[in-house]
Amino acid sequence: MLGDSANDLFELPRRSLPPIKIWVTLEERAEIEIRAAQTGLSVSAYMRAAGLNHPVRSVLDLKAVADLVRVNDDLGRVAGLLKLWLAEKRGQGASPVDVEALMEDLWALQTEMRQIMWRAVRGR
Template identity: 35%
Template sequence: MSAARYLREVSQGYHISGVVDYEQVRELARINGDLGRLGGLLKLWLTDDVRTAQFGQSTILAVLSKIEATQEEMGKVMTKIVMPRSEL
């Protein structure tokens, strides 16, 4: 919506509804936290931290796979963040 249209509709008393789905924003924040934790685990392993000495290749590959799946999940949620204009 253009700024002129927005100002015209507000001045005429029309209710302007938001286009952001706050539930999806909350879900996106949760997913972002998950990505941060997984990234932290990967960083510990890459820095040869003593706490990750027992991590084998399969564990690291599982973490990388989980990061990729979480990124895909984040992408799906991001497409739902802004509701289609037909719902306004």
């Protein structure tokens, strides 16, 4: 029926392979379906990944990282504008020391956001 190699299994459409059946309560099934939807996977793909101990990431986490990237970019633009303002309008409005302190705070926030994004993407 199948070829000699175990790799031949991966060449067949998944629907033609024998399924693994598990017994779950209605509540467990609902929870599995919710978790699968959160990852953007089908229930079958989610269960396969979980059963093979593959990392399963939430789509929501990746969307949150994308949002953080946008905010990080905005912080960079604000810091750039402050730096430009400081160079062109030195001493007007806020004191240069206050503006430089604000810029340092923005850069610290950017660094913290990058660390959070890295941990989210790496799954830690």
